[in-house]
Amino acid sequence: MGDESTTPSRRREITRNRLLDAAAQVFAEVGLDAASVETVCERAGFTRGAFYSNFASKEEMFLELAGRVAAERVGVVKARIAELERQGAFQTVPTDALAMVEQIIDISNEDRLGVLLMNEIRIHALRSPALAAAYVAQEVQMRAGVAQIIEDIAAAKGITFRVPADEAAALMLMAWESASVHAVMSGADKAQMTSLTSERLAAVARLIIDSPQS
Amino acid sequence: MGDESTTPSRRREITRNRLLDAAAQVFAEVGLDAASVETVCERAGFTRGAFYSNFASKEEMFLELAGRVAAERVGVVKARIAELERQGAFQTVPTDALAMVEQIIDISNEDRLGVLLMNEIRIHALRSPALAAAYVAQEVQMRAGVAQIIEDIAAAKGITFRVPADEAAALMLMAWESASVHAVMSGADKAQMTSLTSERLAAVARLIIDSPQS
DNA sequence: CGGTTTCGATACGGCACTGTATCCAGTACA
DNA sequence: TGTACTGGATACAGTGCCGTATCGAAACCG
Numbered sequence: 001m002g003d004e005s006t007t008p009s010r011r012r013e014i015t016r017n018r019l020l021d022a023a024a025q026v027f028a029e030v031g032l033d034a035a036s037v038e039t040v041c042e043r044a045g046f047t048r049g050a051f052y053s054n055f056a057s058k059e060e061m062f063l064e065l066a067g068r069v070a071a072e073r074v075g076v077v078k079a080r081i082a083e084l085e086r087q088g089a090f091q092t093v094p095t096d097a098l099a100m101v102e103q104i105i106d107i108s109n110e111d112r113l114g115v116l117l118m119n120e121i122r123i124h125a126l127r128s129p130a131l132a133a134a135y136v137a138q139e140v141q142m143r144a145g146v147a148q149i150i151e152d153i154a155a156a157k158g159i160t161f162r163v164p165a166d167e168a169a170a171l172m173l174m175a176w177e178s179a180s181v182h183a184v185m186s187g188a189d190k191a192q193m194t195s196l197t198s199e200r201l202a203a204v205a206r207l208i209i210d211s212p213q214s
Numbered sequence: 215m216g217d218e219s220t221t222p223s224r225r226r227e228i229t230r231n232r233l234l235d236a237a238a239q240v241f242a243e244v245g246l247d248a249a250s251v252e253t254v255c256e257r258a259g260f261t262r263g264a265f266y267s268n269f270a271s272k273e274e275m276f277l278e279l280a281g282r283v284a285a286e287r288v289g290v291v292k293a294r295i296a297e298l299e300r301q302g303a304f305q306t307v308p309t310d311a312l313a314m315v316e317q318i319i320d321i322s323n324e325d326r327l328g329v330l331l332m333n334e335i336r337i338h339a340l341r342s343p344a345l346a347a348a349y350v351a352q353e354v355q356m357r358a359g360v361a362q363i364i365e366d367i368a369a370a371k372g373i374t375f376r377v378p379a380d381e382a383a384a385l386m387l388m389a390w391e392s393a394s395v396h397a398v399m400s401g402a403d404k405a406q407m408t409s410l411t412s413e414r415l416a417a418v419a420r421l422i423i424d425s426p427q428s
Numbered sequence: 429c430g431g432t433t434t435c436g437a438t439a440c441g442g443c444a445c446t447g448t449a450t451c452c453a454g455t456a457c458a
Numbered sequence: 459t460g461t462a463c464t465g466g467a468t469a470c471a472g473t474g475c476c477g478t479a480t481c482g483a484a485a486c487c488g
């Protein structure tokens with residue numbers, strides 16, 4: 001993905017980002033198809049002129065947004081790994097599965113809109129090969145990252161698992177996604193979301209860990 | 215929810231169903247918002263006149279469709295339970311987790327469009343309380359049904375689980391949904407879908423079952 | 429069989445959104 | 459500080475879709 005040709009000019013970059021931010025909100029709220037270009041622009045404080053000067057179409061913009069979201073999510077996990085390794089936190093990580101999970105989750109504390117946006121991306125990925133590619137790529141990265149964390153913790157605490165780290169990671173991500181959806185659907189606020197999600201993830205973690213906890 | 219006032223007339227019922235069937239296809243293919251009432255009608259072999267004579271709006275129709283799909287899914291599981299109990303099949307169920315799961319799954323052999331439709335319903339349920347209610351109700355029923363099957367199998371084969379049947383059921387459904395999505399997204403055909411899904415489910419089953427298999 | 433009712437087709441007005449073409453202002457650079 | 463250019467606003471024509479109102483024909487019933 002290279003630069004177009006010339007420097008994208010600082011100003012242009014800013015409006016692009018503001019448009020993308022607004023789009024993330026609007027797409028999450030009403031969905032890609034129901035969202036009009038106009039609504040996105042209003043939210044960003046621009047008119048459609050600015051939009052078509054920066055993006056070829058709503059769909060093209062959505063593709064870029066999806067990539068951006070994916071990159072950001074992966075980045076958060078990567079950063080978390082680095083941070084944990086840097087401060088050697090794995091030794092001090094609590095024994096309790098629930099507390100353990102909560103510590104990891106808290107970083108990627110996703111809100112209602114975030115969940116909606118990811119689901120919006122997902123369903124469109126089910127219909128568009130281009131989006132699907134981006135989506136599965138992100139998922140692979142996420143799984144690798146989570147697997148890394150899992151392995152680190154396991155090594156530090158002498159835990160063994162009943163399944164390979166990669167599969168464990170897949171299960172955790174699956175549970176995380178599922179729990180988020182349930183939380184949002186039952187109208188939970190952010191605190192409840194975190195609570196419900198981490199509880200559910202802890203249950204999976206207990207299932208994965210080889211030795212029954214104390 | 216009672217009858218409107220008079221008998222809905224055989225003819226009317228038929229066109230309603232044809233419209234609903236067409237809608238299920240179209241909604242699955244392009245999504246609720248992108249689907250025009252006209253497209254649905256064309257697919258069903260009617261004009262918009264027929265539609266507005268039968269439904270107040272596209273959204274109202276979607277709500278009804280969602281309920282119908284939910285009822286049908288639950289019905290399939292219920293029927294499966296009845297069938298298994300009738301023929302006392304639990305004794306003859308294979309020991310291998312994978313074969314076991316495959317036997318159960320094969321009934322609800324869902325295709326690409328089915329997965330798309332369920333995801334479409336789900337994401338709209340995330341935004342509409344009415345749909346959310348229907349969705350979680352269906353999920354509760356499904357979980358209960360699957361839990362029933364799990365308990366029956368466990369009793370028949372003297373297996374114990376590391377988690378309560380209800381939680382095990384939730385995990386299985388979660389894995390099932392997740393695997394279906396992955397299969398569709400990677401462009402798998404129906405056979406591959408079944409294969410991938412049952413493999414994944416078997417992995418979860420192995421994780422849930424108390425004693426490591428033979 | 430003839431009247432009545434029901435149901436779906438056809439016709440119409442209207443709206444929201446799209447994409448482009450043109451215009452104006454702020455910015456950079458000499 | 460003047461000039462060239464970039465970026466966003468405004469204006470416009472076109473399109474698709476919606477929901478209703480009206481009409482014709484098939485089913486229903488005495």
